[in-house]
Amino acid sequence: MLELLAGMFSYPFLTRAMCVGVLVALCAALLGVSLVLKRYSMIGDGLSHVGFGALSIAMALGLAPLAVSVPVVVIAAFFLLRISENSQIKGDAAIALIASSALAIGVIVTSFTSGMNADVYGYMFGSILAMSEEDVVFSVALSVVVLCLFVLCYNKMFAVTFDEAFAQATGVHTKFYNMLLALLTALTIVIGMRIMGAMLISSLIIFPALTAMRVCKSFRGVMITAAAVSVACFFVGMAASFLFSLPAGASVVVVNLVVFLLFALAGFLKGRAAFG
Amino acid sequence: MALISCKNLWMAYENQVVVEDVSFEIQKGDYVCIVGENGSGKSTLLKGLLGLKTPKSGEITYGEGLKQDMIGYLPQQTVVQKDFPASVWEVVLSGCLNRRGWKPFYTAAERKIAQKNIEKLSIGNILKKSYRELSGGQQQRVLLARALCATEKLLLLDEPVTGLDPLATAELYGMIKQLNREGVTIVMVSHDLNCALHNADKILHMDTQVRFFGPAAEYEKSPLCRRFLGGDFHA
Structure with missing residues (x-):
């Protein structure tokens, strides 16, 4: 075990990916609980596709990837939130529309410049080689901001997630907190996308929340379990990817899937025991 | 007035x-x-x-x-709440939010208010339970306790x-x-x-x-009623 860890951390690029990845996994899990409960899971998925489009354009123009994708995805987040607040069914379709359009534009832009190559593959399915030194500093700083804001707003987030009408009636600025949620989600997705890939990053948001909800009864319990599950799954996924030379992002998702199934089984057995 | x-x-x-x-x-x-x-x-x-x-x-x-934000409100239940993982205690306590302003965490005084309303509606025995496991009547009691935290x-x-x-x-x-x-x-x-x-x-x-x-008595006699x-x- 120790050998494995020593082996992993002897590669600087892997150490960087682990640092950022663990923080992203933590942020994604915490935000994911609210997103899933508010039926906003699709926003996460839509944003990652928009992020892919932004990244491709940034690369084609030779700009810094994070500097371009952060503002684009943040704007997209507000836009998607608007859409889903106005009407739920139409919003669903509109998000799918925007997501696939952004993806298509991204693919076309890349095909103009470099053609479909390893870079594009990296955007779509993640690459642990993607993080430069500056990226790491920027990503860590952003993750810490996301975490701090989340902790400070935890009680309000709960109220807004559980019952928006009541929260608003008792003077909580629900619009502000919805926007904050969208903003933090956008930042988390942009940071995480490099490692996990545009196609796979939304699983980091959705899986831990759903996994924790199988067994936990309280909101706080769900939050803590989701955070722990997410970080553990990320770690195990990366280790598996290192040991068996598997793609990193995909390994993390598969580990998440396995843990979800285990928790679902545990929840099922617990439910049976309660009735039996 | x-x-x-x-x-x-x-x-x-x-x-x-x-x-x-x-x-x-x-x-x-x-x-x-x-x-x-x-x-x-x-x-x-x-x-x-x-x-x-x-x-x-x-x-x-x-x-x-x-004041407008000192009204206790018992809204109609939403779809989101049906399978929401939140303990009864968390739900009731969230009624105290209007006393908070921008301050992030609950104080002991607010916990006391929540406790008092939990006793008033006799839901102390289901405090640790999850909101989604409760019967319809119990859920309404919990929401009533939350509303009372927001107002007197x-x-x-x-x-x-x-x-x-x-x-x-x-x-x-x-x-x-x-x-x-x-x-x-x-x-x-x-x-x-x-x-x-x-x-x-x-x-x-x-x-x-x-x-x-x-x-009400007058309304009962009216043709409208x-x-x-x-x-x-x-x-």
Whole structure:
């Protein structure tokens, strides 16, 4: 075990990916609980596709990837939130529309410049080689901001997630907190996308929340379990990817899937025991 | 001075007027039932009182030191809540949020308020349970406790007995009546006219405009009430 860890951390690029990845996994899990409960899971998925489009354009123009994708995805987040607040069914379709359009534009832009190559593959399915030194500093700083804001707003987030009408009636600025949620989600997705890939990053948001909800009864319990599950799954996924030379992002998702199934089984057995 | 007074209130969605020139006053200690058919503007009026929807014109004023965010609200249940993982304690405590302002965490005093309301509605035995495991009646009790954390003066209830079985309905009405006796002003939107007549002191009959506002006993004798009750009286 120790050998494995020593082996992993002897590669600087892997150490960087682990640092950022663990923080992203933590942020994604915490935000994911609210997103899933508010039926906003699709926003996460839509944003990652928009992020892919932004990244491709940034690369084609030779700009810094994070500097371009952060503002684009943040704007997209507000836009998607608007859409889903106005009407739920139409919003669903509109998000799918925007997501696939952004993806298509991204693919076309890349095909103009470099053609479909390893870079594009990296955007779509993640690459642990993607993080430069500056990226790491920027990503860590952003993750810490996301975490701090989340902790400070935890009680309000709960109220807004559980019952928006009541929260608003008792003077909580629900619009502000919805926007904050969208903003933090956008930042988390942009940071995480490099490692996990545009196609796979939304699983980091959705899986831990759903996994924790199988067994936990309280909101706080769900939050803590989701955070722990997410970080553990990320770690195990990366280790598996290192040991068996598997793609990193995909390994993390598969580990998440396995843990979800285990928790679902545990929840099922617990439910049976309660009735039996 | 009245606790709430509405003067020439107009409310609309897009261009469809749903509340037209409504004026009334609610006094401290009143138990008012707002009745009317579907689409008569009852729920919209309630949203206006809560500040969830801005009126087109007219004004709503609060007296007796009541502030708009000091109203206890019992909303209709949403889909989101049906499978929501939250403990009863977390839900009740979230009623104290309006005392918080921008401060992030709850204080001991607020926990005490939550505790007091939990005892009042005797839900102490289900405190650790998850909201989604509770029966409909228990869920309404929890939401009532949360509403009481937000206020000591005024409760607004939006069709609180929807989906409850008769026993739970009777229990909830009993509890609301008890709170009213203890001095909490009650404003309730209801479909259940018989229960409204039985429990409330005052009836506000809405049909976009105010059709009737006055004592329940007087309303019962009015032709309006007989028409609204329909079949019950001819049977």
